[in-house]
Amino acid sequence: MAEYTRQTTLDAPSGKIADLKDIDWTFEGADTQYLTHGLHSYPARMIPQIPRTLFDYYKSKGVLSEGDTVYDPFSGSGTTAVEGRLHGLNAEANDVNPLACLLTFAKSIPLPREEVETARRELLDGLAEELREVRSAYEDGTLELDELAVRDGWFPEPQQQELWHVRRRIDGIEAEYGEGIGRLLRVSLSASSVK
Template identity: 40%
Template sequence: MKKTDEFMILNEEDWSFAGEDTKYLTHGFHPYPARMIPQIANRLITRYSKPGDLVLDPFCGSGGVLVEARLLGRNSVGIDINPLAIIIARAKTTPINPKLILSSWRELKEKIGEDIRSLRFREFDVEPLRIPNISYWFKPQVAKELTIIRHFLDGVEDSDLYHFFATCFSVTVREVSNLRTDEFKIYRLPPEKLEKHNPNVFQIFVENVEERIRRMAEFYGLAPKDVACDVLLGDSRKLPLKNGSVDLVVTSPPYGDSRTTVAYGQFSKFSSLWLGLDENIVTNVDKISLGGGLRKFKNLPSETLHTTIEEISRRSKERARETLWYFTDLFECLEQLHGALRRGGYCCFVVGNRTVRRVQVPTDKIIVELGENLGFKHITTIYRRIPSKRMPWENAPENIPGERCKTISGESIVILAC
């Protein structure tokens, strides 16, 4: 088949995957913002790589691309700047013999259950972990029982088992907190719901662990054990990879606008703090991510970007600067990816075109222009509608009554070749 015929078929295929299960196997381990659905990753990896190749996701988040790479017999490397994402991704991508988990879980469950029962019968008391504003975000009994669970998790010496149980604990923290768990940003439950909110922490943790043991058993039975998956805490503006070592890149970069789109740091904050992750990093995830802080501007080679920045600047110079910071960072990542990718390899970006001050930012077209300047060849861009999403279809980011603005309702899959 000629390549031109192949890319015509790509655009004619159904990429919405409406109605399909996006949480099968370990994909259902933990919620995560703006998660690439596994069906997209699976199709791209299948089409643009072969078994034994190395697949890179430089913004791996909770590791969905890496899970699919392992299932398809590809080696993989995932990088993310968020410490919680690293724990979740390692848990999702590491096949653990369910007998080993069950053996460890029986002992862990008994010890945790015994201490929580003693706490409830007031046979002893517990000083809760020091979490900022803990009494506002967690009821006193909840905080004490979470502290007991965390204590026993710290005693799990096997790193694979620790990441598994820590992921279950992270989900539990979200579910038993005073947070509105249907939001990715930090909002407290309204008073009427908060009054009735009395979660059974131990029961919820047990249910979360045992559901994930079932999922892991299925994953363990299907996942090849003879491929490697490395999940690294790091910054994709400085890739720790040799030139030409990567066969395929499949990724969905962050939107670069935590205030009005996705706030990864807010989503991760309390789980990260309860797990004892570095507070300095945890509280600054959004600031150290792409577009999160002051940057030295580069004269970026994209006419579309220049036009877009000028239009945003007429409405808000501050927002224009922030948008340009994001693309300055993204261009640095593209430079790194072009070096790491072997000649003939493909680079696939799944992106949404966000809106800044009611100006649509055509991220897909800008990536193409930036990439072509570096030596990438634009193969095609596939457009897909998102059948369901957690963010609202419309919002009012400037808080002007009666004014509405479209949010991201579709995605572009930009395919570049090196």
């Protein structure tokens, strides 16, 4: 993930935000995927530069201070919550869509970097081989289909089986490392596609 730098907010011609009218709100060419912002392509995302600029502006004017709370009642994938946390604010959010809630939690709650890396390695270690075995057992007709908990008709069966195995791994990792890591890894399932 790209590094976060505070400086890029200052896109105003003067080099500092004198007034919100000085800002080029198109943010053309700006990196919108830094840190966790690029974790999921949730539809209708707000670009992070918008809340980031507003938080910088209102902090510079003394309207907002570290420890204040920002609330987004339509949080989507959590852009505002992530930027709020990056600006030292508390973030509260809700959304009618449970996926949006999952994404907001996963993207905005800080996790120990080493734990994330260890969990990521555990998820991927031997996974490709396991999935090849699942596919081969499926094709041989020896796979136990009854263990499949989700049959939503969205994915064809071989991919459902594979995703189910990934999910079981994530369940195990979550039991070991906790809900925060579990949420982060579940986002990878929500972004799965059929090949």
